[in-house]
Structures are given as structure tokens and as C-alpha cells.
Amino acid sequence: MRWFERLHTLYVLRRHPISHSTWEQVIDRGAVFDGLSAVERAHLRELTTLFLHRKSFVGAHGLVVSPAMAVTIAAQACLLVLKLALNYYDGWSEVIIYPGAFRVARNNVDQIGLVSAQTRTLSGESWLRGPVILSWDDVARELESPHIGHSVVIHEFAHKLDMRNGRANGMPPLHSVMEISHWTEAFTNAFNHLQQRLAHHHRPAIDSYAGTDPAEFFAVVSEVFFTDPQTLIAEYSTVYQQLSQFYRQAPHDRAGQ
Numbered sequence: 541m542r543w544f545e546r547l548h549t550l551y552v553l554r555r556h557p558i559s560h561s562t563w564e565q566v567i568d569r570g571a572v573f574d575g576l577s578a579v580e581r582a583h584l585r586e587l588t589t590l591f592l593h594r595k596s597f598v599g600a601h602g603l604v605v606s607p608a609m610a611v612t613i614a615a616q617a618c619l620l621v622l623k624l625a626l627n628y629y630d631g632w633s634e635v636i637i638y639p640g641a642f643r644v645a646r647n648n649v650d651q652i653g654l655v656s657a658q659t660r661t662l663s664g665e666s667w668l669r670g671p672v673i674l675s676w677d678d679v680a681r682e683l684e685s686p687h688i689g690h691s692v693v694i695h696e697f698a699h700k701l702d703m704r705n706g707r708a709n710g711m712p713p714l715h716s717v718m719e720i721s722h723w724t725e726a727f728t729n730a731f732n733h734l735q736q737r738l739a740h741h742h743r744p745a746i747d748s749y750a751g752t753d754p755a756e757f758f759a760v761v762s763e764v765f766f767t768d769p770q771t772l773i774a775e776y777s778t779v780y781q782q783l784s785q786f787y788r789q790a791p792h793d794r795a796g797q
């Protein structure tokens with residue numbers, strides 16, 4: 541059926557193009573896209589077009605999702621899979637966008653089984669086999685003043701890649717050429733190093749939220765990998781190398797980085 545899939549892809553690309561002005565506006569505003577070659581940009585545009593066609597974008601609390609908003613999120617999501625494939629995002633269908641940070645209520649179960657309700661305010665969330673949820677305020681703010689090292693969109697979609705083999709645990713399914721032991725060693729050493737810095741009240745080079753657990757560590761270092769690769773190389777070069785093998789990209793080598 542490959543010929544059919546290819547035909548369908550061509551049909552979608554022709555029938556549902558992203559307007560030139562929207563695409564240029566999104567790509568020029570996002571520092572994270574700096575340094576992509578013309579070929580990579582063209583491929584990213586194709587992936588983004590297909591992503592918009594496959595996923596539904598839903599505004600919450602009355603938010604109307606404009607084409608530029610959807611493209612802004614989709615293009616960043618597709619940057620993660622630029623050298624992988626769009627089917628890395630198979631198995632779920634919705635991107636829900638709130639106007640601002642949103643509150644979620646959760647039941648926490650402690651070690652002796654006591655249940656307590658906890659309310660948290662979030663800028664993004666990813667559900668296993670469910671939607672990606674984002675706060676537009678946070679997405680837009682990061683674009684207006686590129687907060688080097690941070691991208692809520694990259695963070696949440698990194699969780700989605702991690703969840704391809706079940707609940708997020710900090711290790712997505714690796715390519716066959718990669719060694720699980722190399723990944724585990726690099727990530728465990730870096731995570732332990734970060735924990736030590738936090739325990740001694742030293743300011744870490746990356747967001748301290750990465751110290752929450754291995755899943756958050758993977759999502760945060762993915763943000764740094766794409767938005768501030770120099771810092772990741774300086775702090776955790778073996779993690780950068782493993783991510784470079786996983787994403788099949790080397791953001792540090794791009795012109796402009």
C-alpha cells in the first residue's frame with residue numbers, strides 16, 4: 541500500500557497547504573528553527589502540513605485557534621521528528637490549547653495509601669495515548685522572548701516520544717544501532733549529578749525541574765538540546781551525544797547556533 545500512502549500524502553500537501561505568509565512568519569519568529577537548511581525547512585513544512593491534517597487542534601475556554609497558532613505548535617512538534625518520521629506521533633489525535641496556564645486536580649496516593657487531592661497550575665501536559673495540552677500564553681511568550689533553554693512545546697512532545705513504549709520513564713524506544721547501556725549510563729550519571737547540585741543548593745545549568753524524575757529529565761534536556769545545545773554540551777556532553785543519535789540531529793552544528 542506504499543504507493544497509496546504516497547499518493548495520499550501528495551493529495552494532502554496539495555489540498556491543504558500552509559500559506560506562504562503564515563509559514564514564513566512562524567519560521568522567522570522561532571529562534572529554534574535558525575540554521576535549518578533550505579532542504580530541511582522544506583521537509584519541515586511537509587511534515588507540519590501532514591501533522592495539521594492528522595491531528596485536531598481544539599481551543600479550550602473559548603480560545604479560537606488561528607492557523608498561525610496551529611502552525612507554530614505543529615512546526616515545533618515536527619522539528620523533533622524531522623529526521624525520524626511522523627508516525628512517531630501515531631496513537632493519539634488531539635492538541636488542546638488553553639488561553640493560559642491551566643489548573644488540574646489530581647489525587648495523590650502516598651506510601652501508606654493515603655489519598656490527597658492536589659491542584660497544580662501547568663503550562664503543558666501530555667497524556668499517555670491521549671492529548672497534548674498546552675497554554676498558548678506560554679507558547680507565545682517563549683516565541684516573543686526566546687527563553688534560551690526552554691520550550692513547552694518541545695517538552696510536551698518529547699514526553700510523547702518517551703511514551704511510545706508505555707508510561708514516560710525517560711527512555712523512548714532507541715534505534716537498533718544505539719546501545720541501551722550507553723544511554724542509561726549517560727542519563728543516570730547526568731541525573732545523579734543534577735540531584736547532587738540541587739541537594740547542595742547549587743544553581744544547575746539546566747532547569748531544576750529536570751530533577752523531578754527521569755521522565756522530566758528527558759523532556760527538559762530535549763528542550764535544551766534544541767534551544768541551547770551549547771549549554772547541554774558543556775554540562776552533559778554524553779547526554780547531548782545520545783540525544784543526537786536518537787533525534788538524528790546535531791543542533792549545535794547548525795549555522796547560527
Ligand SMILES: [Zn+2]
Nearest residue numbers: 695699756759
Ligand atoms: Zn513534563
